[in-house]
Amino acid sequence: xxxxRMMVAAxxxxxxxxxxxxxxxxxxxxxxxxxxxxxxLTGWGSDAGQLNNRGYELWAKHVNEDGGILGKxxxxxxYDDQSDPTTTARLYERLITQDKVDVLLAPWSDxxxxxxxxxxxxxxxxxxxxxxxxxxxxxxxxEYVSGLLPSSYDYxxxxxxxxxxxxxxxxxxxxxxxxxxxxxxxxxxxxxxxGITLTGREAYPGDTQNFAPAIAAIQGGSPExxxxxxxxxxxxxxxxxAAKIAGLxxxxxxxxxxxxxPDFVESLGADAEYILGTTEWExxxxxxxxxxxxxxxxxxKHGEEPVEDVxxxxxxxxxxxxxxxxxxxxxxxKINTALRxxxxxxxxxxxxxxxETGMQTGKEIYVIQIQDGKRxxxxxxxDKTSDLRFPMPxxxxx
Amino acid sequence: MELTIxxxxxxxxxxxxxxxxLAAEGLNLIWGVMRxxxxxxxxxxxxxxxxxxxxxxxxxxxxxxAAIPAAVALFFVGLGLEKLFIRRVIGSPELISLLLxxxxxxxxxxxxxxxxxxxxxxxxxxxxxxSILGTSLPLNQLxxxxxxxxxxxxxxxxxxxxxxxxxxxxxxxxxxxxQQVGINTKKIFGRTFALGAALxxxxxxxxxxxxxxxxxxxxxxxxxxxxxxVLGGMGNFLGALIAGxxxxxxxAGVAYTVSVQLSSGVVFLVIILTLLFRPTGILGARE
Numbered sequence: 001x002x003x004x005r006m007m008v009a010a011x012x013x014x015x016x017x018x019x020x021x022x023x024x025x026x027x028x029x030x031x032x033x034x035x036x037x038x039x040x041l042t043g044w045g046s047d048a049g050q051l052n053n054r055g056y057e058l059w060a061k062h063v064n065e066d067g068g069i070l071g072k073x074x075x076x077x078x079y080d081d082q083s084d085p086t087t088t089a090r091l092y093e094r095l096i097t098q099d100k101v102d103v104l105l106a107p108w109s110d111x112x113x114x115x116x117x118x119x120x121x122x123x124x125x126x127x128x129x130x131x132x133x134x135x136x137x138x139x140x141x142x143e144y145v146s147g148l149l150p151s152s153y154d155y156x157x158x159x160x161x162x163x164x165x166x167x168x169x170x171x172x173x174x175x176x177x178x179x180x181x182x183x184x185x186x187x188x189x190x191x192x193x194x195g196i197t198l199t200g201r202e203a204y205p206g207d208t209q210n211f212a213p214a215i216a217a218i219q220g221g222s223p224e225x226x227x228x229x230x231x232x233x234x235x236x237x238x239x240x241x242a243a244k245i246a247g248l249x250x251x252x253x254x255x256x257x258x259x260x261x262p263d264f265v266e267s268l269g270a271d272a273e274y275i276l277g278t279t280e281w282e283x284x285x286x287x288x289x290x291x292x293x294x295x296x297x298x299x300x301k302h303g304e305e306p307v308e309d310v311x312x313x314x315x316x317x318x319x320x321x322x323x324x325x326x327x328x329x330x331x332x333x334k335i336n337t338a339l340r341x342x343x344x345x346x347x348x349x350x351x352x353x354x355x356e357t358g359m360q361t362g363k364e365i366y367v368i369q370i371q372d373g374k375r376x377x378x379x380x381x382x383d384k385t386s387d388l389r390f391p392m393p394x395x396x397x398x
Numbered sequence: 399m400e401l402t403i404x405x406x407x408x409x410x411x412x413x414x415x416x417x418x419x420l421a422a423e424g425l426n427l428i429w430g431v432m433r434x435x436x437x438x439x440x441x442x443x444x445x446x447x448x449x450x451x452x453x454x455x456x457x458x459x460x461x462x463x464a465a466i467p468a469a470v471a472l473f474f475v476g477l478g479l480e481k482l483f484i485r486r487v488i489g490s491p492e493l494i495s496l497l498l499x500x501x502x503x504x505x506x507x508x509x510x511x512x513x514x515x516x517x518x519x520x521x522x523x524x525x526x527x528x529s530i531l532g533t534s535l536p537l538n539q540l541x542x543x544x545x546x547x548x549x550x551x552x553x554x555x556x557x558x559x560x561x562x563x564x565x566x567x568x569x570x571x572x573x574x575x576x577q578q579v580g581i582n583t584k585k586i587f588g589r590t591f592a593l594g595a596a597l598x599x600x601x602x603x604x605x606x607x608x609x610x611x612x613x614x615x616x617x618x619x620x621x622x623x624x625x626x627x628v629l630g631g632m633g634n635f636l637g638a639l640i641a642g643x644x645x646x647x648x649x650a651g652v653a654y655t656v657s658v659q660l661s662s663g664v665v666f667l668v669i670i671l672t673l674l675f676r677p678t679g680i681l682g683a684r685e
Contacts, residue, residue: 042508042511043511043516044516044614045516046511046515046516047515047516047517176659202657202658202659203658203659204658204659205658205659205661205662207618207662208658208662209414209605209608209609209618210410210414210539210608210650210653212406212410212535213406213410213650213653213654213658213661214653214658216403216406216654217654217658232517232518233518233610234518234520234610234612235610237520237610238520238609238610241525241536242536244527245526245527245534245535245536246527246534247527247534263517263518263519263520267520267522269522
């Protein structure tokens with residue numbers, strides 16, 4: 001009798017241990033679900049990192065106001081990776097193995113996402129990436145990594161496809177950072193697919209002080225299209241200025257990221273006209289559920305309008321929330337399956353990934369052009385606010 | 399090689415080099431006189447950048463004029479830093495001053511990022527092309543470079559001709575002897591650090607129309623400044639000017655003829671080759 005009781009106790013203990021191990025959510029506190037991640041709260045990525053953090057915080061506040069997920073409160077655990085990818089990897093290792101968080105939140109930028117996804121995959125912990133577009137993230141055959149943003153191939157591609165039958169040649173100039181090199185590579189692939197001759201490609205270091213040599217390197221090929229794989233308005237502004245000084249006048253100019261930043265038009269003034277860009281977040285266009293609450297509460301707390309980075313983080317967490325709900329329990333495998341098969345709309349927009357690769361395929365991307373000092377949507381036709389202005393007149397004629 | 403490329407390399411290189419030289423001269427002065435490696439030099443320059451940016455955004459004061467208040471402000475910042483921190487490590491092993499100024503640089507950078515944000519800013523000043531021998535160059539680059547060279551030479555004259563300049567040089571050559579002939583070395587250290595900081599401030603003000611900047615800009619200049627100091631000869635003021643121009647031209651040469659990406663490696667190569675083959679620099683180090 002006594003032996004049987006001990007056996008039962010042993011089996012129960014083992015079952016309990018097994019349950020903890022399999023569940024992944026071995027968080028000691030059963031009343032809360034811990035969402036953990038690392039963001040660049042200091043260092044070069046701190047602006048975006050802080051905005052992402054605000055997005056996560058606002059989301060957690062809203063979820064808890066609405067009664068939490070699966071009847072449990074949500075708790076955030078965000079570390080500062082100091083904009084250093086090695087630290088990011090270490091922190092995700094810690095979040096998974098020591099803190100045993102229930103659900104992973106995304107880091108920010110390709111540089112930090114590359115190592116973080118490797119750690120997540122190693123531990124079979126699902127990760128939905130946020131501010132990252134590098135095609136390599138999803139082409140490594142990882143089973144636990146899905147993306148919220150479209151890949152750089154499509155991000156750059158929509159603009160080049162729009163110009164496919166308008167220009168015959170193109171040159172690519174990109175910042176040599178990881179993500180902007182990804183934009184440059186994506187541009188080359190898209191140019192090839194559109195039958196546009198590549199007349200030159202040049203990479204420049206992130207701390208380039210003088211863009212004249214980079215412009216000179218591609219000017220010889222007289223490209224009809226200039227694709228700038230820029231990391232932000234800062235390098236794009238300098239490229240446009242250097243192009244104007246050198247008299248490089250392609251029929252179209254396109255820059256990644258830069259064109260959506262208010263600085264771009266402010267700094268360049270009339271020289272920004274005709275320049276093309278892409279954007280993923282144009283909230284004014286679509287009826288996004290929960291959008292008003294998102295904007296109102298954000299403005300009330302921070303005294304300014306939310307920008308794309310905030311919406312990305314908030315929308316990302318919304319997808320994770322839906323995936324946990326869909327899984328019905330804190331089971332990593334089930335959450336992962338849910339992430340790969342969900343179709344939904346968040347404050348950031350539509351979400352649907354390729355179930356095989358985890359690459360985002362459902363997100364709308366818009367091509368924008370600076371027209372009369374404003375960003376106008378020129379593609380897709382269903383959403384456009386203005387017609388494409390083409391070609392861009394030569395600097396000497398403006 | 400086409401003539402236009404050659405002129406582009408020369409003029410654009412000299413223009414960038416003039417700024418490098420100015421950025422390095424303060425560092426060099428402080429090293430030469432105080433034997434302190436000021437790793438916070440780039441951050442002092444960053445303060446100059448933002449003083450110029452603030453004056454431009456609020457009152458539309460152009461960066462050439464802004465260089466004056468930037469120099470004055472940084473002179474006092476330098477004086478304060480020397481009094482509070484640097485003074486305590488003069489004469490200690492170099493590693494101590496290295497760690498101290500490294501700490502100061504991290505502190506200033508992060509205060510900058512916290513208060514000003516990390517996003518890049520630009521200003522538009524004399525942003526139009528000038529054609530020289532078939533090469534088109536931005537006017538602001540030429541004007542700022544000319545100002546940098548004039549200021550460098552002016553500083554050289556100050557060091558050679560004025561009483562304080564002579565005293566500074568005397569302390570650099572032999573601290574103990576200078577003290578024995580009645581030079582107040584403590585005061586000279588303070589003034590030297592302040593002058594070095596003022597030079598950083600001026601360099602900062604002058605680069606504002608040329609580049610996009612954020613509070614991390616100091617880090618992009620400090621390495622080049624070190625290469626300039628090493629190549630010019632540690633503590634050699636005129637050497638820094640020549641080395642700065644030379645590095646600018648070599649960098650432009652690599653950028654125009656080989657690859658833009660590789661051009662940023664030029665400074666490393668300069669440091670390595672100089673230390674291997676002519677450790678005293680082209681004009682010889684002050685010993």
